[in-house]
Amino acid sequence: MTDFPVVEFQDRLERAQKKMATDGFDAILLTTEAEVRYFTGFRTLFWHSPTRPWFVILPQSGAPIAVIPAIGADLMGRTWVKDIRTWPSPRGIDEGVSLLVEALAPFNQIGLPMGEESSLRMGLTDFRAVEAAISGHFNDCSALIKSLRMIKSDAEVAIIRRICDIGSRTFARVPELAAIGDGLDQVFRRFKIALLETGAEDVPYLVGGAGQGGYGDVISPPTATPLADGDVLMLDTGASLKGYFCDFDRNFAIGHAHAEAVSAHAKLWDVTERGLETARAGVRCCDLFAAMNKGLGGGSDVGRIGHGLGMQLTEWPSIAAHDTTVLQAGMVMTLEPSLMIDATRMMVAEENILITEGAPVLLTQRVARELPVI
Amino acid sequence: MTDFPVVEFQDRLERAQKKMATDGFDAILLTTEAEVRYFTGFRTLFWHSPTRPWFVILPQSGAPIAVIPAIGADLMGRTWVKDIRTWPSPRGIDEGVSLLVEALAPFNQIGLPMGEESSLRMGLTDFRAVEAAISGHFNDCSALIKSLRMIKSDAEVAIIRRICDIGSRTFARVPELAAIGDGLDQVFRRFKIALLETGAEDVPYLVGGAGQGGYGDVISPPTATPLADGDVLMLDTGASLKGYFCDFDRNFAIGHAHAEAVSAHAKLWDVTERGLETARAGVRCCDLFAAMNKGLGGGSDVGRIGHGLGMQLTEWPSIAAHDTTVLQAGMVMTLEPSLMIDATRMMVAEENILITEGAPVLLTQRVARELPVI
Numbered sequence: 001m002t003d004f005p006v007v008e009f010q011d012r013l014e015r016a017q018k019k020m021a022t023d024g025f026d027a028i029l030l031t032t033e034a035e036v037r038y039f040t041g042f043r044t045l046f047w048h049s050p051t052r053p054w055f056v057i058l059p060q061s062g063a064p065i066a067v068i069p070a071i072g073a074d075l076m077g078r079t080w081v082k083d084i085r086t087w088p089s090p091r092g093i094d095e096g097v098s099l100l101v102e103a104l105a106p107f108n109q110i111g112l113p114m115g116e117e118s119s120l121r122m123g124l125t126d127f128r129a130v131e132a133a134i135s136g137h138f139n140d141c142s143a144l145i146k147s148l149r150m151i152k153s154d155a156e157v158a159i160i161r162r163i164c165d166i167g168s169r170t171f172a173r174v175p176e177l178a179a180i181g182d183g184l185d186q187v188f189r190r191f192k193i194a195l196l197e198t199g200a201e202d203v204p205y206l207v208g209g210a211g212q213g214g215y216g217d218v219i220s221p222p223t224a225t226p227l228a229d230g231d232v233l234m235l236d237t238g239a240s241l242k243g244y245f246c247d248f249d250r251n252f253a254i255g256h257a258h259a260e261a262v263s264a265h266a267k268l269w270d271v272t273e274r275g276l277e278t279a280r281a282g283v284r285c286c287d288l289f290a291a292m293n294k295g296l297g298g299g300s301d302v303g304r305i306g307h308g309l310g311m312q313l314t315e316w317p318s319i320a321a322h323d324t325t326v327l328q329a330g331m332v333m334t335l336e337p338s339l340m341i342d343a344t345r346m347m348v349a350e351e352n353i354l355i356t357e358g359a360p361v362l363l364t365q366r367v368a369r370e371l372p373v374i
Numbered sequence: 375m376t377d378f379p380v381v382e383f384q385d386r387l388e389r390a391q392k393k394m395a396t397d398g399f400d401a402i403l404l405t406t407e408a409e410v411r412y413f414t415g416f417r418t419l420f421w422h423s424p425t426r427p428w429f430v431i432l433p434q435s436g437a438p439i440a441v442i443p444a445i446g447a448d449l450m451g452r453t454w455v456k457d458i459r460t461w462p463s464p465r466g467i468d469e470g471v472s473l474l475v476e477a478l479a480p481f482n483q484i485g486l487p488m489g490e491e492s493s494l495r496m497g498l499t500d501f502r503a504v505e506a507a508i509s510g511h512f513n514d515c516s517a518l519i520k521s522l523r524m525i526k527s528d529a530e531v532a533i534i535r536r537i538c539d540i541g542s543r544t545f546a547r548v549p550e551l552a553a554i555g556d557g558l559d560q561v562f563r564r565f566k567i568a569l570l571e572t573g574a575e576d577v578p579y580l581v582g583g584a585g586q587g588g589y590g591d592v593i594s595p596p597t598a599t600p601l602a603d604g605d606v607l608m609l610d611t612g613a614s615l616k617g618y619f620c621d622f623d624r625n626f627a628i629g630h631a632h633a634e635a636v637s638a639h640a641k642l643w644d645v646t647e648r649g650l651e652t653a654r655a656g657v658r659c660c661d662l663f664a665a666m667n668k669g670l671g672g673g674s675d676v677g678r679i680g681h682g683l684g685m686q687l688t689e690w691p692s693i694a695a696h697d698t699t700v701l702q703a704g705m706v707m708t709l710e711p712s713l714m715i716d717a718t719r720m721m722v723a724e725e726n727i728l729i730t731e732g733a734p735v736l737l738t739q740r741v742a743r744e745l746p747v748i
Contacts, residue, residue: 046593048579048612049688050491051681071676074591089677092696095490114498116469117424124488125514140499189575193567201563201595204578205422217448219420221575238422302445303463307425314423322466 002041003242004155006080009041012148013058019144020060020111027104028058028111028141031121034311035113038149039064041079043243046072052089053096053122056081057103067099097126101133110134111141117316118142146316150308151330156244157354160310160332161363163241164248164352166199168365171235171250173198175374180229180255184210184222187233195239205238205313208249213258214345218249218302218338229255232371234348238313245313247334248350248364253373260341265371268337268349271295275306275319275335279353279360285323292319296339302348305337309352331355332363376415377616378529380454386413386522387432393518394434394485401481402432402515403474405495408685409487412523413438415453417617419576420446426463427470427496430455431477441473471500475507484508485515491690492516520690524682525704530618531728534684534706535737537615538622538726540573542739545609545624547572549748554603554629558584558596561607569613579612579687582623587632588719592623592676592712603629606745608722612687619687621708622724622738627747634715639745642711642723645669649680649693649709655731659697666693670713676722679711683726705729706737 002009016039020028030036033047036056047054055067066081069089076084085099104110114120120127131138152160170191177190192203208222209215210231218236227233236249251265271292278291292305304323308315309332317325319333327333333355338348349367353360376383390413394402404410407421410430421428429441440455443463450458459473478484488494494501505512526534544565551564566577582596583589584607592610601607610623625639645666652665666679678697682689683706691699693707701707707729712722723741727734 043595044593045579045581045595048686050493050686051688051692052677069677071591072593075594090490090692090694090696091677092490092692092694112498116464116466116497118497119424120494120498123490123492123516124486124494138498142497185575189570192576193570196563196567196570201559202566203576205419207419217445219418219446220449221417221419303426303443303465312422312424314425318425318464318466320464320466322464 002079003043004041008153008155009039009080011153012039013064015148016058016144017060019147023141023144024109025111025141025144026060026107026109026136029104029138030056030058032113032119035145037243038311040066040076040081042072042076044072044075053126055096055100059107065103067096067103095126097129100130104130104134104136108136110136110138111144112138113142113145114140115142149310150316151328152310152332156310157330157332159242159244160246163200163239163244164246164363166195166241167237167239167246167248170195170198174235174250174252178227178233178252178254178374181226183224183226184208185224187227188222191235191237195237200239200241202240203237204240206235208233208235210234211345213261214264214341214347216344216346218346218348227254230258232261232347236348236350244310246352246364247309247313248352249348250367251347251349251371253371255373257371257373261347262371264339264341264347265349266369267295268339268347269367269369271337272335272349272351275337276353276360279327279333279335279355281327281329281355281357283327285317285319285325285327286321288327289319289321292335292337296337302338306333306335308332309334327355329356376453377417378415382527382529383413383415383454385527387438389522390432390518391434393521397515397518398483399485399513399515399518400434400483400510401478402485403478403512404430404432406487406493409519411617412685414440414450414455416446416450418446418449427500429470429474433481439477441470441477469500471503474504478504478508478510482510484510484512485518486512487516487519488514489516523684524690525702526684526706530684531704531706533616533618534620537574537613537618538620538737540569540615541611541613541620541622544569544572548609548624548626552601552607552626552628552748555600557598557600558582559598561601562596565609565611569611574613574615576614577611578614579621580609582607582609584608585719587635588638588715588721590718590720592720592722601628604632606635606721610722610724618684620726620738621683621687622726623722624741625721625723625745627745629747631745631747635721636745638713638715638721639723640743641669642713642721643741643743645711646709646723646725649711650727650734653701653707653709653727653729653734655701655703655729657701659691659693659699659701660695662701663693663695666709666711670711676712680707680709682706683708701729703730
């Protein structure tokens with residue numbers, strides 16, 4: 001009844017429990033969407049409502065325990081989780097706290113993701129109340145969760161491959177979606193519609209920019225400014241299928257291409273090519289960064305030139321100087337070099353790949369070296 | 375350069391600072407998307423990436439301070455915030471911690487949303503490091519933030535009115551989007567496309583269900599099961615415009631309507647009508663709940679029959695027995711009664727309204743009492 005067969009979740013839990021034994025965790029407490037979904041298969045957009053907290057406990061041995069609002073009992077009941085404890089939420093007091101305290105009572109060392117890229121999806125007041133009421137202690141288990149989620153199963157890769165393919169086929173339609181005079185917001189809207197028409201289930205993320213020969217930043221919502229001859233249009237999408245993301249961008253010159261944009265595009269292509277030659281199991285992220293960064297000469301202030309990808313738009317690890325994570329077969333990564341053309345204009349290129357023992361598998365349709373003109 | 379003129383943000387800050395003085399907060403620390411956007415105008419989908427934390431500090435007097443990753447400096451620079459402190463993120467260590475400690479140094483009593491509906495969007499390890507390094511103390515300021523955000527300005531209401539209107543016009547198109555034999559997932563996709571075509575900027579939320587005379591739950595993603603004669607199709611959307619949501623649903627009988635579905639729809643209509651007669655400034659949410667609940671006789675396990683609406687799909691307050699919040703002019707609310715038709719089938723109705731001193735203003739096109747058949 002979920003996106004994967006039960007054996008997928010059994011395997012995830014088993015790998016978690018082995019590491020929990022090694023790392024000394026008696027249980028793990030999860031409060032966040034991706035983590036709860038990873039171990040249970042519980043997928044819903046209802047997380048958009050901040051009203052209700054959701055909890056899942058993974059014991060070092062035995063089955064997961066869901067401590068959730070009653071409104072989710074039906075959907076959770078269709079996953080492989082059988083121990084489902086609910087309260088009628090919202091009720092203004094005791095939003096799962098007493099149930100959580102009871103469920104955590106048997107455990108001493110309790111893992112909670114507290115490290116990089118983590119957040120706590122419950123009120124800190126309630127968290128402190130739980131912490132004070134139990135005899136056990138919370139310790140960071142971010143590394144454990146990260147080590148599991150970074151390596152995608154074949155079933156996960158199959159979904160990511162499909163959404164990347166949907167992204168590639170949609171980017172191929174951009175020439176019919178954008179022309180001189182179209183507002184950037186219009187182009188965004190058409191592109192989202194095209195993604196859905198091509199098979200995406202959702203388009204949670206679409207950013208981009210347009211400007212003469214390059215653009216200013218890569219996280220802004222679109223303005224109504226019409227595309228002009230000589231603009232570079234960039235669209236960067238995280239479309240999703242069954243809760244898994246693609247994350248890549250494409251650049252298009254509108255009308256004609258400025259020389260500096262053509263040059264930047266070719267340079268980024270070469271840097272990505274170096275990434276494709278370097279990225280494979282056994283290579284550290286910082287070494288992949290070094291190999292790609294040589295060709296960038298400065299780069300931008302984005303902070304990294306690629307990252308993990310899967311249930312979230314961005315996941316660990318980072319292709320960055322500080323990240324010593326060793327690439328392993330089954331990781332899905334973006335290669336995302338960016339550079340400043342001058343003080344105010346930048347360009348970003350992005351492809352999605354599957355790491356293997358040999359050459360990486362491109363999940364996106366590799367862009368041409370020459371900046372396309374539309 | 376943002377969705378509102380600077381005076382809107384000045385007013386929000388001024389109201390916050392008055393309350394901070396009353397409540398004894400020297401500053402407030404914000405880590406979450408809606409709160410950061412509310413006070414700065416910083417709107418980006420980039421929050422989908424969990425990699426980087428973002429911080430805004432509101433001092434009791436003076437201007438806001440943004441402590442953010444360098445990748446956001448350009449966009450934040452286009453808001454009214456002038457004190458922008460950045461670090462190159464991600465860098466693996468000190469993800470804003472030392473900048474935050476420095477920025478918080480002058481303050482003793484520091485507010486942080488820690489109560490109902492709050493979360494902490496930064497690693498708990500880093501939060502504890504900040505807490506240990508400063509001389510000040512964090513205390514819950516959820517009530518303060520809630521009291522501000524609950525009352526919408528005219529400019530906010532104007533946007534919500536537009537997205538509600540887009541929602542209503544899109545629901546009017548459902549007869550051409552859904553027919554016997556169509557998979558529910560197909561209908562969802564078409565409805566999302568129709569929302570975008572009609573003017574929505576994004577469709578972050580679409581849930582629903584279909585079943586003979588009623589449906590099983592209201593938070594599941596759609597299956598490919600084809601619509602059958604006698605099904606009730608329900609679509610519930612949180613579409614957005616400039617970062618503001620509508621949140622309402624509509625029910626449609628496919629082919630023909632079962633008597634129990636017709637009856638449930640009329641009952642929910644009557645309950646909503648009672649809500650429209652009761653909801654106005656000065657009435658407590660629990661009293662509105664009581665007035666509507668009388669007609670429901672039991673209801674479902676959703677936990678409430680309406681809620682606030684605005685920058686998030688759901689906001690405070692809740693129309694529920696426990697919520698004693700007094701309605702005030704300028705609040706935007708959903709009326710969302712639901713009932714169980716029998717042990718496994720439910721129905722939900724939802725309208726969005728603006729609270730005034732008199733009768734509420736309907737922001738959605740009021741549904742007909744009779745269940746529409748398509």
